Amino acid sequence: MLNSILEGVIAFMLIAGGAFAFIGSLGLTHLKDFYMRLHGPSKTTTLGVGCTLVGSSLYFSLNDGPIVQELLITIFVFITAPVSAHMLAKSALHHKLKPDPRTRGNPVELESEKPKHSVEEAPQGKSPLP
Amino acid sequence: MIDTALWISLALFSAAISLNFYRAVIGPSLPDRILAVDTMYMNSIALIVIFGIWVNGKNYFEAALLIAMLGFISTIAICKYLLRGDIIE
Amino acid sequence: MIPPTRGLPMPVLSLLLLVVWLLLQHSLALGQWLLGGVLAIAIPLVCQPFWERQQRARRPFKLLRYVLRVLVDIVVANLEVSKLILDPRGKLRPALVEYPLTLKQNFPITILASTITLTPGTVSAHLRLDGRTLLIHALDVADIDALIDEIHQRYERPLMEIFEP
Numbered sequence: 001m002l003n004s005i006l007e008g009v010i011a012f013m014l015i016a017g018g019a020f021a022f023i024g025s026l027g028l029t030h031l032k033d034f035y036m037r038l039h040g041p042s043k044t045t046t047l048g049v050g051c052t053l054v055g056s057s058l059y060f061s062l063n064d065g066p067i068v069q070e071l072l073i074t075i076f077v078f079i080t081a082p083v084s085a086h087m088l089a090k091s092a093l094h095h096k097l098k099p100d101p102r103t104r105g106n107p108v109e110l111e112s113e114k115p116k117h118s119v120e121e122a123p124q125g126k127s128p129l130p
Numbered sequence: 131m132i133d134t135a136l137w138i139s140l141a142l143f144s145a146a147i148s149l150n151f152y153r154a155v156i157g158p159s160l161p162d163r164i165l166a167v168d169t170m171y172m173n174s175i176a177l178i179v180i181f182g183i184w185v186n187g188k189n190y191f192e193a194a195l196l197i198a199m200l201g202f203i204s205t206i207a208i209c210k211y212l213l214r215g216d217i218i219e
Numbered sequence: 220m221i222p223p224t225r226g227l228p229m230p231v232l233s234l235l236l237l238v239v240w241l242l243l244q245h246s247l248a249l250g251q252w253l254l255g256g257v258l259a260i261a262i263p264l265v266c267q268p269f270w271e272r273q274q275r276a277r278r279p280f281k282l283l284r285y286v287l288r289v290l291v292d293i294v295v296a297n298l299e300v301s302k303l304i305l306d307p308r309g310k311l312r313p314a315l316v317e318y319p320l321t322l323k324q325n326f327p328i329t330i331l332a333s334t335i336t337l338t339p340g341t342v343s344a345h346l347r348l349d350g351r352t353l354l355i356h357a358l359d360v361a362d363i364d365a366l367i368d369e370i371h372q373r374y375e376r377p378l379m380e381i382f383e384p
Contacts, residue, residue, distance in 0.1 A: 004131075007131050007132055008131065010132055010135070011131050011132055011134070011135035012135075014132075014135045014136065014138075014139040014180070014183075015135050015138050015139055015142075017139060017176060018138060018139030018140075018141075018142030018143055018146075018176075019142060020297060020301065021142065021143055021146045021172075021173055021176060022142045022143075022145055022146045022149075023301045023304055023305065024146070024169065024304075025145075025146035025147075025149040025150050025169060025173070026149060026304055026305070027300070027304035028149065028150060028153050028165065028166065028169055029149045029152060029153050031304070033313075034159060034161055034162055034165075035313065035315075035342070035344070035356045036311065036313055036356075036358060037153075037162065037165065038165065038342050038356070039300055039304075039340065039342060039358045040169075040300070040304055041165060041168065041169040041172070042336055042337075042342060043293070043296055043297055043300050043336075043337060044297050044300055044301060044304070045146075045169055045172050045173065046172070046337070047293060047294070047297045048176065049172050049173070049175055049176045052139065052176040052179055052180065053175075053176070053179055053194075055183075056179045056180070056182065056183055056191075059132070059183050060183075060188060067188075067245070068242060069191050069242055069243065069245060070179065070191055070194075072195065072239065072242055072243070073175065073191070073194055073195050073198055076195070076198055076199070076202075077172070077175070077198060078337070079333075080198075080202040081172075081336075081337070082332065082333035082334075082336035082337055082343075083202075083206070083333065084168055084202060084205045084206060084209070085336050085342055086332060086333075086336060086342075086343055086344070087205070087206055087209035087210070087213075088161055088164060088165055088168070088205075088209060089342055089343070089344035089345065089356065090209070090213060090344065090345055091160075091161050091164075091209045091212040091213050092159070092161040092344075093344060093345050093354075094212065094213050095159065095160070095161065095212070097159055097161065099313070099315065099356075100313055102311070102312065102313060103313045103314060103315060104312075104313075104314040104315070104363070105314050105315035105316055105317070105363070
């Protein structure tokens with residue numbers, strides 16, 4: 001009885017994990033600009049992988065005693081995913097990727113720098129040098 | 131019941147990885163491609179764990195842990211390179 | 220939480236290392252305890268010189284409550300973001316928000332930025348060290364001031380209570 005309930009929980013965890021990861025990748029594929037695409041993988045895929053790992057941990061606990069090794073990967077993924085999302089957003093800002101035109105807010109980081117000398121201003125004509 | 135769930139989630143994760151691969155190929159900018167590869171390694175962790183359940187082997191967890199660590203560190207390293215190195219401009 | 224001593228400069232880290240070692244080996248044999256104990260004492264001693272001193276958590280139980288709240292919020296956030304991804308037609312209102320920080324130390328700011336990334340519809344994008352502002356990208360936001368206020372009330376205030384006297 002208890003085993004069949006646990007099996008149901010494991011099956012639910014596996015399918016939920018797969019569904020979340022698929023939705024995250026779908027967001028990665030069809031959203032408009034980079035900053036919006038960042039949302040799918042950083043949140044949804046993390047939770048999907050976490051769900052799958054919890055399901056696997058439960059599955060191996062079913063036969064012989066509790067096994068919590070998989071939870072280590074879960075914790076690791078949940079700590080590192082925000083960090084890599086932050087770094088990716090930072091490098092996108094550094095490259096000045098254009099956000100979607102609907103985006104409100106205009107931070108300093110995205111304003112294009114004016115070149116210090118344009119071609120017209122460059123010294124032309126008679127050169128003082130012989 | 132678990133067998134069916136394994137089939138379904140295996141299919142979903144494989145579809146997710148193909149979508150990531152699509153984005154990594156067409157991705158217009160470099161951060162897009164890195165993001166796609168980052169998501170791909172996350173999905174492959176789950177794929178390996180599901181394979182471990184399939185063959186009922188406990189040692190696949192170590193492979194998943196290694197992929198998690200190496201993937202994170204390589205993402206951070208490439209981002210650092212993009213931030214400091216002169217690729218554009 | 221636990222006061223540091225000369226032999227144990229970072230007691231919490233040592234404890235964490237021992238627990239992780241035992242979990243990785245998946246055995247509670249005497250040899251694993253000894254090896255893990257030696258590593259847990261040696262690693263903090265070796266990496267102490269290049270480790271920045273961090274603020275200690277003053278109220279560990281509030282930290283536990285904060286972690287539980289964030290876990291619940293992660294699930295809620297994922298359902299929201301999934302809904303937005305599956306049905307995005309004309310509904311997305313993205314925004315780049317500048318969030319003024321009141322936290323001072325690095326470690327609490329790191330926790331806040333990670334929390335913002337994992338919870339509803341927002342990704343922390345850039346931390347300006349001079350102006351003390353955090354740049355946030357939100358996927359779907361109606362009122363920017365309400366978002367700033369919510370982050371302040373829900374996440375930053377508990378962190379201030381935990382880490383700053």
